[in-house]
Amino acid sequence: MKSNERQRLFIQEVSVRDGFQIEPIFVPTEQKVELINALSHTGLAKIEVTSFASPKAIPALADAESVVQRIERVPGVQYAALVPNMRGAERALACNVDELNLVMSASATHSLANLRMTPAQSLAQFAEIVASSKGRAQVNVSLSTAFGCPFEGEIPEAMVLGLLERLAQIGVQRVTLCDTTGMANPAQVNQLCRQVKNAWPELMLTLHFHDTRSMGLANATAALDAGIDRFDASLGGLGGCPFAPGASGNVCTEDLVHMFEAMGYDTGVKLDALLELSSRLPQVVGHDVPGQVVKAGPWTRRYPAPEGVSEKAAEYRLTGSCGGMVSNAGPRSS
Ligand code: COA
Ligand code: ZN
Numbered sequence: 001m002k003s004n005e006r007q008r009l010f011i012q013e014v015s016v017r018d019g020f021q022i023e024p025i026f027v028p029t030e031q032k033v034e035l036i037n038a039l040s041h042t043g044l045a046k047i048e049v050t051s052f053a054s055p056k057a058i059p060a061l062a063d064a065e066s067v068v069q070r071i072e073r074v075p076g077v078q079y080a081a082l083v084p085n086m087r088g089a090e091r092a093l094a095c096n097v098d099e100l101n102l103v104m105s106a107s108a109t110h111s112l113a114n115l116r117m118t119p120a121q122s123l124a125q126f127a128e129i130v131a132s133s134k135g136r137a138q139v140n141v142s143l144s145t146a147f148g149c150p151f152e153g154e155i156p157e158a159m160v161l162g163l164l165e166r167l168a169q170i171g172v173q174r175v176t177l178c179d180t181t182g183m184a185n186p187a188q189v190n191q192l193c194r195q196v197k198n199a200w201p202e203l204m205l206t207l208h209f210h211d212t213r214s215m216g217l218a219n220a221t222a223a224l225d226a227g228i229d230r231f232d233a234s235l236g237g238l239g240g241c242p243f244a245p246g247a248s249g250n251v252c253t254e255d256l257v258h259m260f261e262a263m264g265y266d267t268g269v270k271l272d273a274l275l276e277l278s279s280r281l282p283q284v285v286g287h288d289v290p291g292q293v294v295k296a297g298p299w300t301r302r303y304p305a306p307e308g309v310s311e312k313a314a315e316y317r318l319t320g321s322c323g324g325m326v327s328n329a330g331p332r333s334s
Contacts, residue, residue: 182212
């Protein structure tokens with residue numbers, strides 16, 4: 001990489017799935033399609049457009065087929081859908097999604113509460129789904145509660161690594177580690193990501209954080225430091241699993257993009273376009289959303305100084321007093 005080339009990161013949008021699945025209102029299909037189409041033109045690498053779950057379990061996404069059939073597919077963007085079981089995989093494959101995002105849980109309790117299956121039962125179904133998806137769609141596996149479970153508490157690293165080993169054995173090449181209820185901390189994230197990268201350097205690894213305890217962005221930078229370049233995020237910071245007590249929104253897409261771009265990374269995403277879409281989100285869901293940058297504006301935002309202050313500040317700078325003070329005092333280390 002040339003020194004002036006910015007490192008590329010990949011941002012994967014989940015608001016229409018993780019976000020809308022927990023909303024008490026049903027967002028009309030037309031509005032979902034409109035939002036997905038607009039998101040498709042912002043430079044996002046992937047958009048998870050719906051979930052082929054049981055409509056009884058997730059009524060907010062009962063229109064999965066209609067959504068997938070009606071969206072515009074922009075070249076270069078991958079269109080994924082969440083899939084909990086074989087029935088969901090059949091539905092997703094019939095709609096020609098680019099990627100089946102198979103969901104399972106590291107924690108047996110969350111798995112049974114969310115999917116009514118044990119992790120072993122999920123793995124058995126996934127082996128069949130991987131085989132039937134060959135040549136038709138990519139397969140990613142999202143591992144929920146990988147950093148902690150709201151029922152069981154700590155999830156040992158060895159358990160996560162063991163599940164990844166099983167997934168590798170059935171031919172899964174894309175995995176997302178999900179912090180379903182925001183229990184992860186940056187030190188834990190950094191350590192687990194390093195271990196996974198070491199053990200499976202070819203794995204396409206995504207990190208999926210929820211900001212439930214305000215550690216979402218810190219966790220994202222900790223993952224970045226461990227070499228992770230793919231992140232799920234949700235416009236406005238919507239999101240949450242309805243079957244995980246205490247769940248709340250994902251790390252906010254525009255806040256994540258803003259932070260990475262400010263740090264000098266290339267997300268490929270047009271922040272202005274995301275902010276515009278995010279500002280319209282409260283009308284869609286009927287409440288305020290957690291995103292910060294849409295309220296504060298990007299860090300490049302400037303305000304007019306109070307009257308007379310600009311001239312005085314310019315004069316002060318001209319006299320060289322501020323720079324002078326530093327040079328008179330000598331360098332900080334002396
Ligand atoms: N899509 C549509 N219908 C499905 C389905 C799917 N993927 N999986 C099961 N069903 C239907 C069955 O056909 C059956 O229908 P019927 O009542 O009309 O006969 C009914 O759902 C029950 O089927 P069963 O196999 O007993 O499943 P279940 O009730 O134990 O539900 C799941 C299992 C996995 C389908 C359900 O719990 C689910 O969709 N969970 C998803 C949870 C989720 O998405 N969480 C958020 C993501 S973290
Ligand atoms: Zn999530």
